[in-house]
Amino acid sequence: MFRRGTKLPFHFSRFRGIMSREDYRQEVMKREDEIYELCLVLDSMRIIKDPAIQSLYNQILDFRHDQSESGSRFYYECCSRLDLKLFE
Numbered sequence: 001m002f003r004r005g006t007k008l009p010f011h012f013s014r015f016r017g018i019m020s021r022e023d024y025r026q027e028v029m030k031r032e033d034e035i036y037e038l039c040l041v042l043d044s045m046r047i048i049k050d051p052a053i054q055s056l057y058n059q060i061l062d063f064r065h066d067q068s069e070s071g072s073r074f075y076y077e078c079c080s081r082l083d084l085k086l087f088e
Helices: 021-045 051-066 072-081
Strands: none
Touching: 021 051, 051 072
């Protein structure tokens, strides 16, 4: 959910051109619904007292606040910094 790329309204095959506005809107809404569901799970982590869960929750929110670069570079930097030692 941290990648910035916005999907353009084109079909996968360049020969098919642009998709209909309605199909594009449905696809965007589906993705936004999926992201919202993930955010609900993330938000539920804030009240769990387990130190590992709290650490993960805080790291994810820190990544969100640190997001300043575009593209996959930010994503890979976050993944490399993610500390899951408390889950071992």
